[in-house]
Amino acid sequence: MTEAVSRPTLEAVAARAGVSRATVSRVVNGGDGVREPLARRVRQAVAELGYVPNQAARSLVTKRHDAVAVVIAEPEARVFADPFFALQLRGISKELTAHDNQLVLLLIEGRDDHARVARYLSGGHVDGALVFSLHLDDPLPGLIQDAGVPTVFGGRPGWGDDGRAAKDPGVVYVDCDNRGGARAAVRHLVGLGRRRIAHLTGALDQTSAVDRLDGYRDVMAEVPGGNDPRLVVESDFTPAGGERAMRELLDRCPDVDAVFAANDLTALGALRVLRASGRRVPEDVAVIGFDDMLPVTEEADPPLTTVRQDIEQMGRLMARLLLRGLSHGRDRMDGRVRADGRDGTDVRDRPDGPGRSGTAVDGPGAGGVVLPTTLIRRASA
Amino acid sequence: MTEAVSRPTLEAVAARAGVSRATVSRVVNGGDGVREPLARRVRQAVAELGYVPNQAARSLVTKRHDAVAVVIAEPEARVFADPFFALQLRGISKELTAHDNQLVLLLIEGRDDHARVARYLSGGHVDGALVFSLHLDDPLPGLIQDAGVPTVFGGRPGWGDDGRAAKDPGVVYVDCDNRGGARAAVRHLVGLGRRRIAHLTGALDQTSAVDRLDGYRDVMAEVPGGNDPRLVVESDFTPAGGERAMRELLDRCPDVDAVFAANDLTALGALRVLRASGRRVPEDVAVIGFDDMLPVTEEADPPLTTVRQDIEQMGRLMARLLLRGLSHGRDRMDGRVRADGRDGTDVRDRPDGPGRSGTAVDGPGAGGVVLPTTLIRRASA
DNA sequence: CTGAAAGCGCTAACAT
DNA sequence: ATGTTAGCGCTTTCAG
Numbered sequence: 001m002t003e004a005v006s007r008p009t010l011e012a013v014a015a016r017a018g019v020s021r022a023t024v025s026r027v028v029n030g031g032d033g034v035r036e037p038l039a040r041r042v043r044q045a046v047a048e049l050g051y052v053p054n055q056a057a058r059s060l061v062t063k064r065h066d067a068v069a070v071v072i073a074e075p076e077a078r079v080f081a082d083p084f085f086a087l088q089l090r091g092i093s094k095e096l097t098a099h100d101n102q103l104v105l106l107l108i109e110g111r112d113d114h115a116r117v118a119r120y121l122s123g124g125h126v127d128g129a130l131v132f133s134l135h136l137d138d139p140l141p142g143l144i145q146d147a148g149v150p151t152v153f154g155g156r157p158g159w160g161d162d163g164r165a166a167k168d169p170g171v172v173y174v175d176c177d178n179r180g181g182a183r184a185a186v187r188h189l190v191g192l193g194r195r196r197i198a199h200l201t202g203a204l205d206q207t208s209a210v211d212r213l214d215g216y217r218d219v220m221a222e223v224p225g226g227n228d229p230r231l232v233v234e235s236d237f238t239p240a241g242g243e244r245a246m247r248e249l250l251d252r253c254p255d256v257d258a259v260f261a262a263n264d265l266t267a268l269g270a271l272r273v274l275r276a277s278g279r280r281v282p283e284d285v286a287v288i289g290f291d292d293m294l295p296v297t298e299e300a301d302p303p304l305t306t307v308r309q310d311i312e313q314m315g316r317l318m319a320r321l322l323l324r325g326l327s328h329g330r331d332r333m334d335g336r337v338r339a340d341g342r343d344g345t346d347v348r349d350r351p352d353g354p355g356r357s358g359t360a361v362d363g364p365g366a367g368g369v370v371l372p373t374t375l376i377r378r379a380s381a
Numbered sequence: 382m383t384e385a386v387s388r389p390t391l392e393a394v395a396a397r398a399g400v401s402r403a404t405v406s407r408v409v410n411g412g413d414g415v416r417e418p419l420a421r422r423v424r425q426a427v428a429e430l431g432y433v434p435n436q437a438a439r440s441l442v443t444k445r446h447d448a449v450a451v452v453i454a455e456p457e458a459r460v461f462a463d464p465f466f467a468l469q470l471r472g473i474s475k476e477l478t479a480h481d482n483q484l485v486l487l488l489i490e491g492r493d494d495h496a497r498v499a500r501y502l503s504g505g506h507v508d509g510a511l512v513f514s515l516h517l518d519d520p521l522p523g524l525i526q527d528a529g530v531p532t533v534f535g536g537r538p539g540w541g542d543d544g545r546a547a548k549d550p551g552v553v554y555v556d557c558d559n560r561g562g563a564r565a566a567v568r569h570l571v572g573l574g575r576r577r578i579a580h581l582t583g584a585l586d587q588t589s590a591v592d593r594l595d596g597y598r599d600v601m602a603e604v605p606g607g608n609d610p611r612l613v614v615e616s617d618f619t620p621a622g623g624e625r626a627m628r629e630l631l632d633r634c635p636d637v638d639a640v641f642a643a644n645d646l647t648a649l650g651a652l653r654v655l656r657a658s659g660r661r662v663p664e665d666v667a668v669i670g671f672d673d674m675l676p677v678t679e680e681a682d683p684p685l686t687t688v689r690q691d692i693e694q695m696g697r698l699m700a701r702l703l704l705r706g707l708s709h710g711r712d713r714m715d716g717r718v719r720a721d722g723r724d725g726t727d728v729r730d731r732p733d734g735p736g737r738s739g740t741a742v743d744g745p746g747a748g749g750v751v752l753p754t755t756l757i758r759r760a761s762a
Numbered sequence: 763c764t765g766a767a768a769g770c771g772c773t774a775a776c777a778t
Numbered sequence: 779a780t781g782t783t784a785g786c787g788c789t790t791t792c793a794g
Contacts, residue, residue, distance in 0.1 A: 057787035059437035093488040107474040438771035
C-alpha cells in the first residue's frame, strides 16, 4: 500500500506550467477566459502531476460541497425486504454521478437517529437532501424543513393536517401515480367481467396505501354493489399480512371473484391462501398486485398481473429536481427547490401504450411530480 | 425554507464566551486541558449560537474526513435482485454512525465508472473504502490498491493468480464461511440418508460460488459414488438459472435424492422444476439453499432449509476493521489496515448451537476474517 | 487575459 | 492552562 503521499497542489501545477495559481484554477474550473496555448500548458501539467483538486479547500471558499444526502428511514426494516430501496438509489446515483455530485447515505435506525440526521443536515455538509418519508406521523420531514436544506421528498409527503404538506408548493416530491394505477388495475378487473372485486390495502399510515385505496374506490363507486365495505380488508404490504387479509376476506365474502392487492408481496400471500382454499387463479378469482417487483411477480404461481412503477426513474427525477434547484440557488434563489420547469425528458419517453395510466403532473401549483404507471398483464388476471 | 444564513464560526463562539478560538477548538474537540469553568462557558456559547464545526475547514488542516466510501459494483444488477446489498449497507451504516463517520456511496454501473471511482478514491476525499468485489476478473480491486486508500473488501477477493490476493496479508476482507456452510448443508443431507446428492453451483466467477462448490466436494469425497461429475450442474445464482440447471440435472440423474443449491434463489427454481416433474420435496428429493434470504426462504413451498449467513454483521465488521486501521494509521501506521486484533465482540456472540459451522478466522497470517454460518432447518430438507 | 493578494474556518505549534 | 499565530489549498476580487 502506497503511503498517503501529499498530493500535488495548485501551486505545484502553477509552478510546473509557469503560470499563477489563479490561472490554473480557471482552467481547472472550466477554463473561461484563458487563452488556448496557456490553457494547454496547464492541462498538461495537471495531467503530468496527476493533480486532483482538494475538495475541502474548495468547499471552504465556495461554500458548496457537490454532495447531497440521501435520507432513508427504515422503521420495521420493511424497506429492506424489497429491492425498492436499491433501485431508487441506483437512479439517484446515476443522476448525481452525471453531475459530479457525491451521494452521502444517511440511514435512520431509530428515533434517536432523527436528531443526528437533523444536525448533520443543518451542519451544512451537503448542498441538499433527498428524503424518503415513509409514514404519516414521521417527525423527520419537519425536522428537515427546519434544517433549511433544499430537499426533495420521495413519495407524497403525508404530514400536516390532511396532507397539507403535499399542497405546499414549497414542498417538492416525486411519486408514482398510485391512485391512477389502482384505477387502471380495478378497471381491468371490471373489464374482465368481475363484479365482486376486493382490495387488500397496504399499511394505511403510508400515503401510497391511502392513494391506492382511493383509486380502488374511484372505480368501485361505479360498479353495482361496489361500495360493499366488506370488500376492503386492511393489510400491511407483507406476504403474511396478505395471507391474513385474504383469509378474512374469504370469510366475509366467499363470493369474491377478484382481488386487487396493494402490492405484489400482499398478492403473494393472497395467492397462497386462494390456492389452499381450492380456488383457481385466475379462473375463480383474478388477482392483481402493485409495484412489479420482478423476482416476485415473475416467479409467482401463476405469474402476477401487476401495476408497474418505474422506481429507478423516480430516483433519477428526485435527484434531477434537487440539482436543478441547487443550480438556481447558486445564481440567486437561495437554493429553493421548485418542481416547475419539468422538461420531462427521460421521464415520459415511453410510448403511450394500452394499460397506461396517470398524468405526469398532479395538478397545478403543487410541488409534486407524479410519474405514470403501467399495467403489466401476466397470468393472474 | 430558511435562508442558508451563514453559520456561526469558532470566532463567534470565542467572542461570546470571551476566550480565544484555540480554547473553543479544544473544548469542541474533547476538551483536554481546559479548566472546567471555562469549558462550561464555551459549551454554553456553542449551544446558544447553535455552532456546528465546518467540516471542510477542519479537513483542510487535519487531512482527515471522517468519511469512508462504500463501493458497490453491480454488473448484471444481480445485487439489486436481493436484499443483500441493503443489509450490508445497514450494518456498515450502523458502525460508521457509531464512530461519527459518513458513508459515501459509490455505485458502479459500467466499465467507464471504474476510472471515475478510482479517481475519486485517489483524490483523497475519504479516509478509506469498503469494496465489494464481485467477480474474479474485476479490475476494480487492482485500481483501488493503486489508489493507495486503506481498504477492506467484502467477500474473499479472487483476483490474482489462484486467489493470491486473499493470501496477501495486506489485503483485508470479510467473508462468511462459504465452504464450511456448504459442508454443513451436505453433511445434513448425508445424515438424512441421502446418497445421490447434487449441487447446483452459483456463478463460478465469484469466489462465493467456488467456495461453496469446494465445500460440497469436501463432503462428497467421502460419500460412496459421491464424485459423480454429473451431480454438479453449473448455474448462476438466479431462479431461472436454477430451473435450467435442475432440468438438466433431472435429465442426467433421474435418481437424484437431494439437491444443495448455491443460493436460495437457485433453490427456488429447482423447487419449481421438481414440483412440475411430480417429485415431492423433501420426500423424494431434499433441497437446501444458501443465504437465508428471508422473504424467499420462508415463503417458499415448502419452506426452505438453508445455510444462513449474517449479512448485516459482515457489513459491521468490515466497517469496524477499516475504522480500526484508520485510527492506527493516524497514530503511526500510515493507514494500513490489518485484520488482526480481532476482539470479536458482537461477532461470535451467538451460542454455538448444532448446525453451526466454520471458524471465525481463516488460518493465520491471512488478511481475511471469516464469519460462521448456521444451518436453518425448515421443511425442504 | 493574467497575476497578486486576501481570506474561507479551522487546528496545531509555539508562546506566554 | 490559555492565547497568538501561521498556514491548510483553493477561489475570487482587484489590479495591471
